[in-house]
Amino acid sequence: METILGILSLIALAAGVIGWLWITVMAFSEGETLWGVGCLIISPLCILFGLMHFQELKIPFFMVLGGFVVRVAILAIAIGMG
Numbered sequence: 001m002e003t004i005l006g007i008l009s010l011i012a013l014a015a016g017v018i019g020w021l022w023i024t025v026m027a028f029s030e031g032e033t034l035w036g037v038g039c040l041i042i043s044p045l046c047i048l049f050g051l052m053h054f055q056e057l058k059i060p061f062f063m064v065l066g067g068f069v070v071r072v073a074i075l076a077i078a079i080g081m082g
Contacts, residue, residue, distance in 0.1 A: 001081070009074050016067025020046050022060035026053070 020039070023046040028036035030053075038045040050061035 002078075004072050005078060009064025009071060011069045012070035012074070014064075016071070017062045019060040019067065019079050023057055023064065026057060026060070 014049070017031050020043060020055075024036055024039040027049055032049075035049050039049060046064060047061070049059045052065065054061065
């Protein structure tokens with residue numbers, strides 16, 4: 001069971017990082033230099049930027065959010081297993 005949780009955790013982490021990088025690159029490419037730097041330094045700003053540009057950034061927004069939710073769920077399962 002621990003192996004499956006570990007693999008799921010890595011997949012969720014990869015999805016979150018890819019979504020975060022996608023949003024950060026989009027922030028820089030739209031000429032929003034301060035948003036891009038903010039996303040690099042303070043990761044939760046990516047979620048806010050993703051919400052502000054939701055029509056363009058639906059997929060990476062849900063990748064970041066989904067990766068976070070899955071990792072929290074895996075943590076809860078791991079704590080429950082003792």
